[in-house]
Amino acid sequence: MRTFVALPLPDAIRDQVEQLQDGLRAGRAVAWDNLHLTLAFLDDQPVDRLEALHEALERLRPAPLELRLAGLEVYGAKKPSAVVLRAEGGAALTGLQANVMQAARMAGMDLPRRRFRPHVTIARFNAGSRGTEDAARIGAFLQARGDWATAPFEVDAYCLYASHLMRDGPWYEELGRYELASSHVA
Numbered sequence: 001m002r003t004f005v006a007l008p009l010p011d012a013i014r015d016q017v018e019q020l021q022d023g024l025r026a027g028r029a030v031a032w033d034n035l036h037l038t039l040a041f042l043d044d045q046p047v048d049r050l051e052a053l054h055e056a057l058e059r060l061r062p063a064p065l066e067l068r069l070a071g072l073e074v075y076g077a078k079k080p081s082a083v084v085l086r087a088e089g090g091a092a093l094t095g096l097q098a099n100v101m102q103a104a105r106m107a108g109m110d111l112p113r114r115r116f117r118p119h120v121t122i123a124r125f126n127a128g129s130r131g132t133e134d135a136a137r138i139g140a141f142l143q144a145r146g147d148w149a150t151a152p153f154e155v156d157a158y159c160l161y162a163s164h165l166m167r168d169g170p171w172y173e174e175l176g177r178y179e180l181a182s183s184h185v186a
């Protein structure tokens with residue numbers, strides 16, 4: 001089962017991102033339902049390891065997390081593969097990501113060591129897409145909207161998802177949900 005751990009975005013933020021996506025006339029926009037910030041891509045994992053990870057994540061007590069999405073970036077050296085929004089979350093975000101990775105490794109998952117570049121993918125490009133035309137459109141979009149940013153917002157949970165490839169795009173099935181503490185005093 002192809003799985004990953006990610007932060008879902010609040011609806012109001014996804015509404016803002018959707019408006020931004022409307023201005024990019026290239027690639028495939030990530031569907032509103034699927035907008036998220038990946039903490040750990042786990043790929044194919046057997047159920048027993050996923051259960052061990054689920055139990056470990058239930059025991060984590062992460063700090064409250066405030067995020068801000070600010071600045072657009074293109075992934076893909078020669079040909080664009082994705083347009084993403086950079087995410088800022090300070091030590092709470094990097095700490096949560098490191099703890100999730102550690103929990104996954106403790107559950108027996110052999111994950112590559114890569115620098116964490118927190119982002120939300122807003123559009124993807126097929127390998128066979130028309131590179132030059134897309135590059136021009138992306139360039140214009142970045143120039144027009146490069147300073148796009150949200151206000152800081154709180155995230156209340158992160159999730160373990162299974163990714164199912166459907167005919168009209170991926171469907172992310174929530175396998176587990178783990179609450180984050182709130183910074184607001186009740």
Ligand code: 2AM
Binds near residue numbers: 038119120121163
């Ligand atoms: P992305 O946002 O950078 O595209 C579900 O597929 C999530 O896992 C996506 O958000 C995607 O990150 C990430 N993902 C998919 N394949 C990956 C890979 N081979 N390496 C790292 N992350 C991957």
